[in-house]
Amino acid sequence: MSFAPFAVAAWLFVIGLYGIVTSRHLIHLVICLSVVQSSTYVLLLAIGYRTGAAAPIFVDTKPGAPAVDPVVQALTLTDVVVGATVSALLLALAVQVHKASGTFDPDELDTLRG
Amino acid sequence: MEILQGMTLLFVAVSATGVVLTREPLAQAIMVSFYGIILGILFFVFQAPDVALSQIVVGAVALPLMILLALAKARGHAE
Amino acid sequence: MSLASRRTVFLVAAVGFAALFLWGLAGLPDFGAYDGVYGETLNRVALRQRHATNLVAAVTFDYRGFDTMGEEYILFAAVVGVAILMRAQRDEEEDAPDDDARDRLTPRTSDAVRVLGLGVFGPIVLFGIYVVAHGHLTPGGGFQGGVVLATGVVLVYLAGRYSALRGITPGASAEFAEAAGAAGYVGVGLLGLLASGTFLFNWLPFGTTGLLTSAGMIPFINLFVGLEVAGGFVLILTEFLEQTLVVREVDSGGPEGKRERDRS
Numbered sequence: 323m324s325f326a327p328f329a330v331a332a333w334l335f336v337i338g339l340y341g342i343v344t345s346r347h348l349i350h351l352v353i354c355l356s357v358v359q360s361s362t363y364v365l366l367l368a369i370g371y372r373t374g375a376a377a378p379i380f381v382d383t384k385p386g387a388p389a390v391d392p393v394v395q396a397l398t399l400t401d402v403v404v405g406a407t408v409s410a411l412l413l414a415l416a417v418q419v420h421k422a423s424g425t426f427d428p429d430e431l432d433t434l435r436g
Numbered sequence: 437m438e439i440l441q442g443m444t445l446l447f448v449a450v451s452a453t454g455v456v457l458t459r460e461p462l463a464q465a466i467m468v469s470f471y472g473i474i475l476g477i478l479f480f481v482f483q484a485p486d487v488a489l490s491q492i493v494v495g496a497v498a499l500p501l502m503i504l505l506a507l508a509k510a511r512g513h514a515e
Numbered sequence: 516m517s518l519a520s521r522r523t524v525f526l527v528a529a530v531g532f533a534a535l536f537l538w539g540l541a542g543l544p545d546f547g548a549y550d551g552v553y554g555e556t557l558n559r560v561a562l563r564q565r566h567a568t569n570l571v572a573a574v575t576f577d578y579r580g581f582d583t584m585g586e587e588y589i590l591f592a593a594v595v596g597v598a599i600l601m602r603a604q605r606d607e608e609e610d611a612p613d614d615d616a617r618d619r620l621t622p623r624t625s626d627a628v629r630v631l632g633l634g635v636f637g638p639i640v641l642f643g644i645y646v647v648a649h650g651h652l653t654p655g656g657g658f659q660g661g662v663v664l665a666t667g668v669v670l671v672y673l674a675g676r677y678s679a680l681r682g683i684t685p686g687a688s689a690e691f692a693e694a695a696g697a698a699g700y701v702g703v704g705l706l707g708l709l710a711s712g713t714f715l716f717n718w719l720p721f722g723t724t725g726l727l728t729s730a731g732m733i734p735f736i737n738l739f740v741g742l743e744v745a746g747g748f749v750l751i752l753t754e755f756l757e758q759t760l761v762v763r764e765v766d767s768g769g770p771e772g773k774r775e776r777d778r779s
Contacts (some may be wrong), residue, residue, distance in 0.1 A: 378571055406495075413506040
């Protein structure tokens, strides 16, 4: 258990990369990229976790009581939302590619037309 | 708690594999939504309610919606 | 390169990469045995320093406020990029929305969906505002609440039709919300600069811990972030919807273009 979250983070990264490499569909590719991205979330939160500690919300608990790291959570939190808009940008690009060439298959895009 | 975390981690790994190996984009949009919820639950058992909340609204609702709309445009275009 | 050979090359690379990655991760402390300095320190002092019970919000919008502003502008730039890509281009024109047309391609929304959608719209918007406003007290904040608000707006499309969505986001209101949110964050930073000589300085009184009006500038930044995220997501989703339902190619001779010409 002590290494499992890191192994899962590595697995998410590799499987997402596999999807990107073998992708035959641009939208599929964008989704695989978001899987790769989620690997960093799992990694960061796993690093900040502490066994038996509470969430860093001090409504009932006193300061100094064991709590997990708020810094990695702040990093992850903003990236989840910002990453979604970047995915939207990539999806918009994919739609434009489809309009220009009639296909989502990156392999069929041999030449780029202006 | 430990068992819960281990099981959720396993679910995350399996559903991520499912997302990548689903080659049909429409089915994949649904898989992404499912994956977003599982990931949200994982963040919750990692004591990160803030991140869980944003992961659930983004991963389970906003991202699949954008994917569906992008696919709808392409289908209307191909007809 | 063929798919099979590509897969082989990837497998070799992936095995090497995964081995190095796991080797690197093995140097980390065990899962659950956290011994970081920053988190530990913040958990001790942040509540006293900032009077915000949600430490994640205190870190995001105060201790790391400048960094979050940078992230906000990544979001801003991405949304602007989507808007530029999805607006009608030179060889396209905008038509009446597909679902408004008499020969509409999409099936009518069922009554159950309409009733549910309209019934849930109010609570979702209220929940979104709640999540934004209480970001410094309980889990939530501008980023999460903004997305919740945006999904509420999209629900109107689901329950009604595209023109109804345009009705509640008239003109450039989503654009305005996004821009105002982005500018507001900088404005808060400049106020700090004026008040104390430090950008984003939290100069307001911190108030009583646990109240809505505590934590100084954090609720205000939350509000601006919520405005920007909600505006940005509504803008992205309406641009995608518009692209699907309204934008038509003119001269490609595709079925849609032809139908458009037949009708006129």
